[in-house]
Amino acid sequence: MYNSVGLAPAVWLTSRPGKDAPCSGLRHTMINQWIRHDMSDNNLNNTRNTKPLMTRFKHRLQTTVLFLTAMLSVDAVYADVLIMKNGDQITGQVLKQAQQVLEFKTPYAGTIKVNWDEVSQLQTVKPVRIMLDDKQIVSTRAIRNEADSTIIETETGTTPVIVKRKTLAYINPESWRIDGGYKTSGKVNVALDFERGNTDTDEIDLDAELTIRRAHDRVRLFADLEKDSSSSVTTKDKWLTTGKYDYFVSERHYYYGSLYFESDELADLNLRSGLGGGIGYLFYKRKKLNLSGELGLSWAREDFENEDLNEFGAMNWAIDFDKFVFTDFTQFYHKHLGVLSLEDTEDVIVKSWTGLRFLLPHGFSASLEANVDFDNTPAAGKDRIDNRYSIKLGYGW
Numbered sequence: 045m046y047n048s049v050g051l052a053p054a055v056w057l058t059s060r061p062g063k064d065a066p067c068s069g070l071r072h073t074m075i076n077q078w079i080r081h082d083m084s085d086n087n088l089n090n091t092r093n094t095k096p097l098m099t100r101f102k103h104r105l106q107t108t109v110l111f112l113t114a115m116l117s118v119d120a121v122y123a124d125v126l127i128m129k130n131g132d133q134i135t136g137q138v139l140k141q142a143q144q145v146l147e148f149k150t151p152y153a154g155t156i157k158v159n160w161d162e163v164s165q166l167q168t169v170k171p172v173r174i175m176l177d178d179k180q181i182v183s184t185r186a187i188r189n190e191a192d193s194t195i196i197e198t199e200t201g202t203t204p205v206i207v208k209r210k211t212l213a214y215i216n217p218e219s220w221r222i223d224g225g226y227k228t229s230g231k232v233n234v235a236l237d238f239e240r241g242n243t244d245t246d247e248i249d250l251d252a253e254l255t256i257r258r259a260h261d262r263v264r265l266f267a268d269l270e271k272d273s274s275s276s277v278t279t280k281d282k283w284l285t286t287g288k289y290d291y292f293v294s295e296r297h298y299y300y301g302s303l304y305f306e307s308d309e310l311a312d313l314n315l316r317s318g319l320g321g322g323i324g325y326l327f328y329k330r331k332k333l334n335l336s337g338e339l340g341l342s343w344a345r346e347d348f349e350n351e352d353l354n355e356f357g358a359m360n361w362a363i364d365f366d367k368f369v370f371t372d373f374t375q376f377y378h379k380h381l382g383v384l385s386l387e388d389t390e391d392v393i394v395k396s397w398t399g400l401r402f403l404l405p406h407g408f409s410a411s412l413e414a415n416v417d418f419d420n421t422p423a424a425g426k427d428r429i430d431n432r433y434s435i436k437l438g439y440g441w
């Protein structure tokens with residue numbers, strides 16, 4: 045009879061025929077040898093073997109260690125293999141490749157990131173999906189980089205797909221890029237100040253943005269609110285909200301339609317609104333560096349207190365920039381919106397948000413921010429520039 049110690053591992057190791065089919069012969073050979081050795085030990089025990097107990101235990105322990113080592117070696121043969129240009133070979137699991145950076149999970153160093161240009165070959169156990177920059181999808185288990193080209197062996201066994209290396213956009217792309225889903229991201233930042241005593245002061249600064257991204261289009265919403273009072277007297281009451289719809293004609297180039305509304309009670313601006321559209325371009329789209337620019341036309345309306353309604357055609361531009369500096373937890377950012385009247389070139393409006401964002405655990409952040417509102421043709425008796433400096437606590441997802 046098999047004892048319980050010898051039988052349990054054998055049953056567990058032989059109960060995965062689907063997953064271990066490529067190496068089942070080798071597994072079963074080692075398993076059978078281990079079982080036969082176990083039976084031999086039991087037969088010796090039954091015949092009252094005279095070997096000392098410690099000698100038999102040591103022999104059993106050595107056999108078990110050798111067996112487990114061999115089984116782990118078999119598993120390693122069937123892991124994904126990454127071969128670098130310098131000849132280094134790494135085993136583990138392919139996670140994804142995006143923006144020419146490959147993420148590869150190893151059992152000894154966690155997830156590592158490798159520049160795709162430094163990769164010579166990639167071999168995988170299970171098929172991975174490749175997305176090219178023209179949105180073509182290829183399923184493969186073997187990829188090879190040569191000179192400026194990438195050779196992709198297809199799962200169907202047909203002629204390999206040969207492309208320029210830079211046209212390989214993604215390995216294992218996110219589902220929203222290919223399966224018709226969507227991805228949401230956003231930020232909320234708030235600064236509050238309440239004082240009671242000789243002076244009663246309330247200050248609320250709030251801004252929020254939401255992005256909904258699909259394979260070919262994107263929706264962006266943004267809102268900024270500032271409301272201050274001192275001894276029950278309003279000292280600032282202004283808000284801005286924008287909405288944009290982007291349609292991507294390539295990975296970086298898109299057309300957009302926009303709508304915005306703005307009000308500033310202390311500047312005598314009841315409402316400014318605009319409807320327009322234009323072109324945009326993503327110069328950089330990376331984790332540590334992002335830069336986009338937009339240029340377009342719009343129809344604007346301005347309603348100032350005690351002034352006639354003003355309507356005009358305008359040129360619009362926008363810049364959105366962020367970059368990690370010093371460390372991976374400190375980010376410089378600059379957001380810039382501009383409007384120039386096509387009827388009066390003196391009528392220029394510029395808004396900007398510039399600051400340092402410090403990333404905290406669990407999606408939280410702290411920011412030091414300077415906000416500038418510039419209106420070259422304000423209401424009578426009002427300043428052209430309005431500055432705001434704030435310390436904000438935020439959350440992003």
